Amino acid sequence: MYKYDTYDQAIVDARVAEFRDQVARRLAGEITEDQFKPLRLMNGLYLQLHAYMLRVAIPYGTLDSRQMRMLAHIARKYDRDYGHFTTRQNIQYNWIKLEDAPDILADLATVEMHAIQTSGNCIRNISSDQYAGAAADEIVDPRPWAELLRQWSTFHPEFSYLPRKFKIAVIAADEDRAAMRLHDIGIQLVERDGKLGAAFYVGGGMGRTPMIAPLIRDYVPIEDFLSYSEACLRVYNRYGRRDNIYKARIKILVHEIGAEEYARQVEEEFAHVKTLGIDPPAAELERIAAFFAPPPFENFDVVPAQAGTVGGSAPTPAAPAFAGATSDPDFAVWLDQNVKPHKQPGYAIVNISLKPIGGIPGDASSAQIDVMADLAERYSFDELRVTHAQNIVLPHVAKRDLYAVWQALNAAELANANLDLISDIIACPGLDYCSLANARSIPIAQKIATRFADPARQRDLGELKLKISGCINACGHHHAGHIGILGVDRKGVENYQLTLGGSGAEDVSIGKITGPGFDEDGIVDAVERATDKYLTLREPGERFVDTYRRVGMEPFREAIYG
Amino acid sequence: MVEHFPTEGEEPAVTLDAFLDQSNATAVRLEPDDDARALIPHLDRLALIEIAFPKYRDGRGYSSARILREAGYTGELRAQGDVLVDQIAFMKRCGFDSFAPEGSLNPEAVERALSTYDQYYQKAADAAVPVWKLRHG
Numbered sequence: 001m002y003k004y005d006t007y008d009q010a011i012v013d014a015r016v017a018e019f020r021d022q023v024a025r026r027l028a029g030e031i032t033e034d035q036f037k038p039l040r041l042m043n044g045l046y047l048q049l050h051a052y053m054l055r056v057a058i059p060y061g062t063l064d065s066r067q068m069r070m071l072a073h074i075a076r077k078y079d080r081d082y083g084h085f086t087t088r089q090n091i092q093y094n095w096i097k098l099e100d101a102p103d104i105l106a107d108l109a110t111v112e113m114h115a116i117q118t119s120g121n122c123i124r125n126i127s128s129d130q131y132a133g134a135a136a137d138e139i140v141d142p143r144p145w146a147e148l149l150r151q152w153s154t155f156h157p158e159f160s161y162l163p164r165k166f167k168i169a170v171i172a173a174d175e176d177r178a179a180m181r182l183h184d185i186g187i188q189l190v191e192r193d194g195k196l197g198a199a200f201y202v203g204g205g206m207g208r209t210p211m212i213a214p215l216i217r218d219y220v221p222i223e224d225f226l227s228y229s230e231a232c233l234r235v236y237n238r239y240g241r242r243d244n245i246y247k248a249r250i251k252i253l254v255h256e257i258g259a260e261e262y263a264r265q266v267e268e269e270f271a272h273v274k275t276l277g278i279d280p281p282a283a284e285l286e287r288i289a290a291f292f293a294p295p296p297f298e299n300f301d302v303v304p305a306q307a308g309t310v311g312g313s314a315p316t317p318a319a320p321a322f323a324g325a326t327s328d329p330d331f332a333v334w335l336d337q338n339v340k341p342h343k344q345p346g347y348a349i350v351n352i353s354l355k356p357i358g359g360i361p362g363d364a365s366s367a368q369i370d371v372m373a374d375l376a377e378r379y380s381f382d383e384l385r386v387t388h389a390q391n392i393v394l395p396h397v398a399k400r401d402l403y404a405v406w407q408a409l410n411a412a413e414l415a416n417a418n419l420d421l422i423s424d425i426i427a428c429p430g431l432d433y434c435s436l437a438n439a440r441s442i443p444i445a446q447k448i449a450t451r452f453a454d455p456a457r458q459r460d461l462g463e464l465k466l467k468i469s470g471c472i473n474a475c476g477h478h479h480a481g482h483i484g485i486l487g488v489d490r491k492g493v494e495n496y497q498l499t500l501g502g503s504g505a506e507d508v509s510i511g512k513i514t515g516p517g518f519d520e521d522g523i524v525d526a527v528e529r530a531t532d533k534y535l536t537l538r539e540p541g542e543r544f545v546d547t548y549r550r551v552g553m554e555p556f557r558e559a560i561y562g
Numbered sequence: 563m564v565e566h567f568p569t570e571g572e573e574p575a576v577t578l579d580a581f582l583d584q585s586n587a588t589a590v591r592l593e594p595d596d597d598a599r600a601l602i603p604h605l606d607r608l609a610l611i612e613i614a615f616p617k618y619r620d621g622r623g624y625s626s627a628r629i630l631r632e633a634g635y636t637g638e639l640r641a642q643g644d645v646l647v648d649q650i651a652f653m654k655r656c657g658f659d660s661f662a663p664e665g666s667l668n669p670e671a672v673e674r675a676l677s678t679y680d681q682y683y684q685k686a687a688d689a690a691v692p693v694w695k696l697r698h699g
Binding site: 005007008010011014017018021035038039121151152154155156157158159160161162163234237238242272276277278280281283284287 | 594618619620621622624625626628632646648649651652653655656674678679680681682683684685686692693694695696697698
């Protein structure tokens with residue numbers, strides 16, 4: 001976990017003082033809402049349908065128990081006792097009073113947190129792999145580079161009035177758990193001849209024009225990491241479109257001039273920028289990386305038969321690590337569904353699904369947030385992660401503690417064993433909260449989860465990523481859903497379009513629309529007809545999206561529209 | 563810091579096209595879509611470069627300013643137009659040393675905006691030493 005030094009703390013404290021002054025001037029009527037708007041947006045404060053919404057940054061989705069408890073405290077003291085974890089690995093509070101906002105930022109600053117650049121046309125919170133530091137397939141922990149980007153992008157004087165918002169993800173494994181190529185810049189750390197470098201993918205994104213980021217450069221030497229990033233941003237800041245808000249993202253620039261021409265311009269700029277000395281010395285990266293050193297894992301003598309059971313087949317009954325499993329079938333199911341292999345023998349990665357059947361995807365109560373903080377402190381070396389799928393991860397849990405963790409989660413109604421299943425739905429806040437939305441998302445998520453509530457049925461359907469957006473801005477990532485749902489307004493009535501075949505993983509793809517849209521109940525039926533069809537078509541080992549890719553849209557379209 | 567507002571009677575800034583045609587001007591005005599690099603061969607005879615901000619949201623001028631300072635321009639670099647108090651600190655870091663806002667700026671607010679932060683994470687076109695350099699000397 002990164003820890004602030006006096007410099008980091010001074011910058012965040014200055015921000016709190018500045019915003020306190022701005023809010024005071026607004027409340028005193030010295031500045032108009034029009035003048036205040038850009039100031040509050042730079043602090044993550046949006047005006048929604050019913051109240052202010054505050055979006056708090058969780059850099060690369062990593063936090064400790066002290067920070068997690070502060071999130072619970074804020075929900076309890078300033079909001080309605082719950083918070084909403086987002087697809088940017090952040091948390092949002094939906095019922096904030098303007099006059100409380102400076103106090104909230106001050107509270108956050110006491111635990112090294114802030115809301116800087118969680119909105120506005122600037123570089124947003126850097127996202128990363130939620131299994132960073134725990135996944136066996138990573139070549140290095142990507143978070144030190146994400147932290148380097150966080151610092152470089154914070155109050156960047158040249159890139160605070162970009163044509164549009166700008167999102168960067170950093171990963172270091174071939175399995176993409178961060179939807180890397182659906183970002184404005186997706187960075188994959190790679191090795192070449194034993195030396196670390198970075199592959200840059202630029203110009204991905206969702207919204208009304210979804211694009212998969214093309215590879216711009218397959219290997220940037222790691223010492224040029226920031227200067228190459230700066231060159232990418234400068235070309236965008238100078239030449240990104242500003243005539244039309246819907247064409248202002250970097251994906252449109254890259255698409256219009258072509259990836260090759262964009263890459264050429266970046267190279268030209270980079271040749272100049274790298275002479276400016278903006279890259280910190282290796283010692284700075286080492287300083288940051290030291291905070292992300294592996295925690296003091298115990299050395300377990302792992303019986304070979306026991307290794308690899310987690311997340312795979314049923315646990316070995318004889319294994320003491322899974323005491324309780326045999327007598328508790330719910331635990332066994334959760335173990336199989338939500339627990340993933342860890343790179344350290346004897347440890348596992350625990351996914352806490354915030355998707356109870358009939359609940360609001362990504363919401364957690366203050367009490368639940370506290371429970372997760374306690375578990376992290378006791379069982380996961382004080383670390384938690386927020387995932388872009390709106391779930392929480394305990395990254396480093398000893399296998400012998402899994403049953404105790406599950407029992408505590410179960411008591412807090414947090415043991416939903418549905419990771420990556422059809423009820424593990426990503427949904428934006430939609431028309432229940434958001435002033436941009438055309439349709440509600442949450443009730444659709446609730447109805448679909450309820451329709452597929454039977455755990456055996458969900459598990460039979462297997463991995464099925466369903467994502468719902470309440471408007472074309474695609475905050476619910478519907479383009480990347482194996483099944484995607486887009487809410488639109490059709491002559492004043494909510495209407496839902498269905499897409500199939502998207503993916504935000506390493507098999508990244510954009511979903512295709514099935515045909516005419518549906519009403520609220522109709523969309524639930526349509527999803528069920530699609531999944532029923534899949535069951536009749538699938539070949540052994542095929543996920544829903546695999547079958548779709550093999551057979552194409554037509555069989556599904558026939559099933560859906562009859 | 564050096565920060566001043568335009569004085570009466572100075573030579574009017576000409577457009578980039580006019581400047582490139584006419585060799586004796588010493589003041590030029592860049593619109594957001596002008597390429598600042600076109601001025602690089604002529605920097606030594608320029609006393610004033612004015613960069614237009616028709617809308618505060620249009621941030622192209624920040625890049626133009628840095629490009630000019632990175633190329634060694636030492637004359638006056640002025641931000642003109644929709645220049646708000648909240649932009650001035652960023653503008654200063656990008657190399658602007660003069661401001662000609664369309665609206666009026668409260669000098670107290672400008673002072674406050676410029677003194678809020680004294681640590682910066684990144685190297686830019688001003689003299690500020692980035693935090694990483696302070697950390698490692």
